Each structure stands twice: as structure tokens, then as C-alpha cells.
Amino acid sequence: MxxxxxxxxxxxxxxxxxxxxxxxxxxxxxxxxxxxxxxxxxxxxxxxxxxxxxxxxxxxxxxxxxxxxxxxxxxxxxxxxxxxxxxxxxxxxxxxxxxxxxxxxxxxxxxxxxxxxxxxxxxxxxxxxxxxxxxxxxxxxxxxRAQPGHERSQFSPEGRQQIWKALRAAARPLAGRDYPDGLVLESAGMTPVAHTVRAARDGAVATVLSGAPEELVLYLFGRTEVAEVKVQ
Structure with a gap:
């Protein structure tokens, strides 16, 4: 299939x-x-x-x-x-x-x-x-993604927006402590496009993670090697 x-x-x-x-x-x-x-x-x-x-x-x-x-x-x-x-x-x-x-x-x-x-x-x-x-x-x-030649799950635009909403709510307790200098999530086409999980400290540069909502979910849940996320 x-x-x-x-x-x-x-x-x-x-x-x-x-x-x-x-x-x-x-x-x-x-x-x-x-x-x-x-x-x-x-x-x-x-x-x-x-x-x-x-x-x-x-x-x-x-x-x-x-x-x-x-x-x-x-x-x-x-x-x-x-x-x-x-x-x-x-x-x-x-x-x-x-x-x-x-x-x-x-x-x-x-x-x-x-x-x-x-x-x-x-x-x-x-x-x-x-x-x-x-x-x-x-x-x-x-x-x-554990299978060779895997295909990703495909979410509807509405489903993806709801995943983005859920991720924004969960991101700080999930990963906030892992990014003491700050963390911002970006997902093109979502509303809002960006979400500040943890504001950058004075003199520090926040890490920016960019990708589809489901890819960001995987990344923050520790599946960093398979998640299609851009790290800046």
C-alpha cells in the first residue's frame, strides 16, 4: 500500500x-x-x-x-x-x-x-x-522509519495545524531545559509560523529548529537522526 x-x-x-x-x-x-x-x-x-x-x-x-x-x-x-x-x-x-x-x-x-x-x-x-x-x-x-525505504505518514493540512498547536503547548516542558540559551520552533505554512519555546538569554543566540510539525515532534522526542529538521 x-x-x-x-x-x-x-x-x-x-x-x-x-x-x-x-x-x-x-x-x-x-x-x-x-x-x-x-x-x-x-x-x-x-x-x-x-x-x-x-x-x-x-x-x-x-x-x-x-x-x-x-x-x-x-x-x-x-x-x-x-x-x-x-x-x-x-x-x-x-x-x-x-x-x-x-x-x-x-x-x-x-x-x-x-x-x-x-x-x-x-x-x-x-x-x-x-x-x-x-x-x-x-x-x-x-x-x-525503522524500515529500509520507508515512507513518511502524510497528514492533512488541518491535522498538521493541530499537531503544531499541540507541540507548541508541550515544547517547553518537553525540551526547554535542553536549550538554556533559547529555543525557537519554525514551521512554514503554519499559524503562527514561529513559536518561542524559550527566549534567548542576554548575549546568547537561540537555537532555531525548522521543519514540518510532525518532524519537529520527532526531533524533540529524541528521534533526531531520522527527523527532517533544519537546525540553526
Whole structure:
């Protein structure tokens, strides 16, 4: 399936106002689009294909996504801490069961149809977008860009604008401390075109990162080697 087909299939679902049976609420088109593109990336991968997440194959990514939205206790250990070992064990256990192609495909379908933690996808889609949009953008590319000759996910102009908005809100806690001399994000065609994450200190020159919103997301999430970002 080509990237053109990715875009067409996703657009058709969103044009109908639903995605996997979930109504798409105005202002949250990007999360539905990102979820569709993530599902497509996973379906096109084999269970044992590598990802950009060290030690994870595609099956581990599926396990992570399902557990993150169905098991709050497991999700709480994603960033490590006291629950980190339990989360790693649960992820590995589910991933082991997904080595089989049929089980892998069925679990992707399960993820696609989930209503999210506390049914967030249907009850609070704007919170769902705030919590999950950037995560989905990153993980779709974790799957795609680990493959030779990969194709990038293609977002609609509306989806890209919403990613830009989410990134501007998240950029300072995400990366502000990494750029003590200042940081500015630029993305041509977006509104606004530039966003100051951290103002330059007196006598210092701020770093400027330029690229499409999804590329900037990847860069700030540590995928610097695959993100198409200009650094000044």
C-alpha cells in the first residue's frame, strides 16, 4: 500500500465523521487521523520488524499501546519508577503472544477500536487529543522509519495545524531545559509560523529548529537522526 493510499483511506474515514466507529469531534480531527496512520503503519509491519525504540519490535509497540490504554497500573510504569519493572514484564508477556501474525493483527484491530482509558476517546476526545496525539505521531514513525525505504505518514493540512498547536503547548516542558540559551520552533505554512519555546538569554543566540510539525515532534522526542529538521 502506498503513501497515497494511506492518505486516501484515512481521509475517507474522517470525511464520514467516524474512525473505527468512533465519532470524530470538531477540533480533534488530528488524533483520529494520527491513530489511523499509526494503525496502518503497524498493519504493514511484520510482528518482528524492528522499530526505532531500542529493543522493541512492532509487536512490542502494539503491546505498549494496548496496555497504555487499558491498564492504568501498567501505564503508570511507562516512564520507569517503582512500577517500571512490572510494566516492562507485562509488555514483554503480551508481545510474546503477538509473535503470531494472526494474534498480532487481531491486537492491532483491538487497539483501533478501543474507547481509551475511562472511555476517553468517546467521552472526552479533546483530552484524548491532548494526551495522545504526539504519542501517536511519534510511534507511527518509530515503526515506519525503522524500515529500509520507508515512507513518511502524510497528514492533512488541518491535522498538521493541530499537531503544531499541540507541540507548541508541550515544547517547553518537553525540551526547554535542553536549550538554556533559547529555543525557537519554525514551521512554514503554519499559524503562527514561529513559536518561542524559550527566549534567548542576554548575549546568547537561540537555537532555531525548522521543519514540518510532525518532524519537529520527532526531533524533540529524541528521534533526531531520522527527523527532517533544519537546525540553526
Amino acid at each position: 502506498t503513501n497515497t493510499q494511506h492518505t486516501s483511506d484515512t481521509s475517507d474515514a474522517l470525511d464520514n465523521g467516524t474512525a473505527h466507529g468512533i465519532e470524530v469531534v470538531a477540533g480533534t480531527e488530528a488524533i483520529a487521523e494520527a491513530r489511523e496512520l499509526l494503525v496502518q503503519a503497524l498493519l504493514e509491519a511484520q510482528p518482528t520488524d524492528p522499530t526505532l525504540c531500542e529493543g522493541w519490535q512492532a509487536r512490542h509497540m502494539v503491546a505498549h499501546l494496548v496496555l497504555r490504554e487499558t491498564s492504568p497500573l501498567t501505564a503508570a510504569g511507562v516512564l520507569g519508577g517503582p512500577l517500571g519493572a512490572r510494566t516492562e514484564r507485562k509488555t514483554d508477556e503480551l508481545a510474546q503472544r503477538l509473535s503470531d501474525q494472526r494474534a498480532y493483527s487481531e491486537e492491532i484491530a483491538r487497539f483501533a477500536g478501543l474507547r481509551g482509558y475511562a472511555q476517553m476517546r468517546t467521552r472526552a476526545p479533546k483530552i484524548d487529543q491532548a494526551m495522545n496525539l504526539l504519542e501517536y505521531v511519534v510511534h507511527a514513525e518509530d515503526v515506519r
